[in-house]
Amino acid sequence: MKKKLLAVLLAATMVAGLTACGGGNADSAGGDTSTSTEDTASEDGSSDEASSEESGDADTTAAADIDTSEHVKIVYMTTGDAPSGDKLDRYNEMMEQLNAILTEKVNAELETLFISWTDYLSNYNLTLARMDGTVDLVGTASDWLDAWPNSKNGAFIELSEDMLKTYAPKTWESVPAENWEMCKYNGEIYLIPEDNYAQWTNHGFTYRLDWAKEAGLENGVHSWEDMTEYFRYVKEAYPDIIPWDSDGTQYATMVGGWIASHSNYVPIDGINSGAMWGGTKDDLYTVYSPYVTDTDSLVEFAKMMKEWDEIGVWKTDVLNNTASTNRDDYRIGKVAAEQHHTQTWTDLVSHTPANKIYETDEDADSGFFYFGEESQNVVALSITHGAMAVSAGSANPERALMVYDLLRNDPECYKLFCYGIEGISYEVTDDGLRATPEGYNSETDNINGITNYWWGRNDDLEIRAADRDWDKIDKMYADYDKIKIEYPYGQFVAEVDDIQAKISNINEIHTNYMKQIAFGKYSGTAEEIVAEYQEALKSAGIDDVTAALQAQFDALYK
């Protein structure tokens, strides 16, 4: 008997040993338990912590009373690749100056934790889940960085009004009450919005306007059909150029762009990466999924993408292409288009040192075809497209807020953190614009491209870049302002626990089919693949998800 028992135990050991992968997870999770049980005496840790936070505040109501005698390190987490070499030196020089100021003002120093772009979302979430005080300030976003799921999972601290008033008073004052409303979940504020920064992140294609004109498109590209014509011309006239060296991840934006261009669809952010549910401009609060209803449009899309694939717009093995450097290639004229948002176009259209095409070819010019142009369907950015949160694992949430308040509102800190050291990374011209100084190297000296501070930029402190082509940019912004609608679902945070399994499966189906459709890699006809895709969505329960979201909408908006 004993031998049997031992044997079973042994076998269990072995299986457990083989759970190397799962074991790894359980391991780190196990590590969490011990720490989290420490700070949650009762089952409901969140309210517990919040109340202790508040009681702490009672002692320190006035800013002057805040005890900053202990020097602390605040870690700021952002997406972006960690600098190295000369870049790192520049960054360190800037941080040294910044930290001197931070130490003087709030006795804290700042450090950055970079989440590199490869698999950024997984690594980002994993770092948050560690909850061991690795990070304090967390750059986040409701539409592309899981701000709400993380808030629900307990990764972020609840920011009470008292806390904000005490530790981030300037920020508290500058954000209007209705904007704080957009940052609440269950009545608690989790995010500090980047709500005073004008930017457009609606996607589209940046293309070579000069080549479009050669192709006979005198006014540039203004529809998907024009884009086809443009690509066809580029492929013929410039055989050495890959029209658009896409990687395999662009499928969701492309089909999303197509739908925006061919309907009045207004997607809800943050439910899944495909933004597959929403309303229409005329009827905002009736939830539907165009991926189920707009069959004809999708078939047309599938056909056009097949055509693009046959033209040779992208590399044949685009779906396995992970090493594309399309944007940099655009700058040096190796490709003819870049799919990204308006903000990126404002860079690409400008005659900056990095954009070599304008040096080598004086006719070169970049146009922008934005998705939704045909149907005049443009939705302004949600104010939580960039936001700052404080990690619930942070040992010094108060100091983190104080640091953030400085980064966002103190001109000196702001300029250092966003632009770098004056004279090295930038200089201010006589007419108040931000220019690059003598000897500036865009590869290494661009602090803006290192710190990636996209979670609290502030137009009051922004210095417009001198090398941007503001005439073109302002014209584009003015066009948008004429047709835009404000993002209507800012207050809606979907409750997805009961439908998560369905959404996960829908994500998988969407990704698998849409990659084939959006790169024209499907076999059979367009009608068949779209029918198959929609069938799969239906059997995964997309209608149930739509109904569940509608019920939540009705509860909130009716």
Next chain:
Amino acid sequence: MKKKKNGEMTFIQKVIKYRTLLLMCLPAIVFFFMFNYMPLPGIWVAFVKYNYRNGIFGSKFVGLQNFEFLATSGKLLSLTKNTILYNLAFILLGNLLAVFVAILLNEMQSRMFKKVSQTIMFLPYFISQVLVGILVFNLLNYDTGFVNGILTKIGVERWQPYSDPGVWPVLLVIIYLWQQTGYNSVVYFASIMGIDGEMMEAAKVDGANGFQRIRYIILPSLKPTIVILLLFALGGIVKGNFGLFYNIVGTNPILYETTDIIETYVYRATMTDFNFATASAVGLYQSIVGFVIVVTVNYIVKKIEPEYSLF
């Protein structure tokens, strides 16, 4: 502890008698205890809606909800099938080739040649899967791949493996064997080395030729090693080789039909929404299936040849 009739020792007596051996095992025992038994309660995470702040045991219990996604995906069967079939191919072909290579190495006369070939075969084992993925892509891709470069040079039509799911089972097995054989053969090579030299001498004197020595001495002597390694490997038959598949196939849905295994599917579906609980539920499912398989296979082995069973 009751005393057994035929003079067998009790557990405690055994502990005392074999204390030195036990002491030598201690590091391994401690290791397994710390890394495999202590985290076991963490399995609970598969049954809760995990909240970072409340921890595993403070989070809300949701029963089997975390298993729902895998069950309702309609893919469970095909994923499990792919995973098991690939692993079977890896295990069987891998061991077969490793034994073969070990025997060849053993028969080699030139010491120099033996060492060099062993080293060359061993090398791929140390290449990271990420690099292997890149190597394979550079060999096989349509536009700039090495293979296609040669094909066009000799006037043959280009080959499009990244759009052809049919070729991948073969390719993946070849890549796996290329990477693992050198390493696996070391174990067998070592057991061959351990075979009593006198037996070989005696066989030689009796006039056995090389093939006969392999057939009647080496292979039978290797049998226990082969069986034990197979048993070990079978326990992991439901655990896919994530590194290999993810790095080589990537996220190309055209190839999923023949290359999607449980790990890659779960990674794609849950890592983006970052669902610990679901991922752990899948891990638990795999562990249970693996456990059942080990116990079953061991039972069968025991019926046939009790000597070779694990327990």
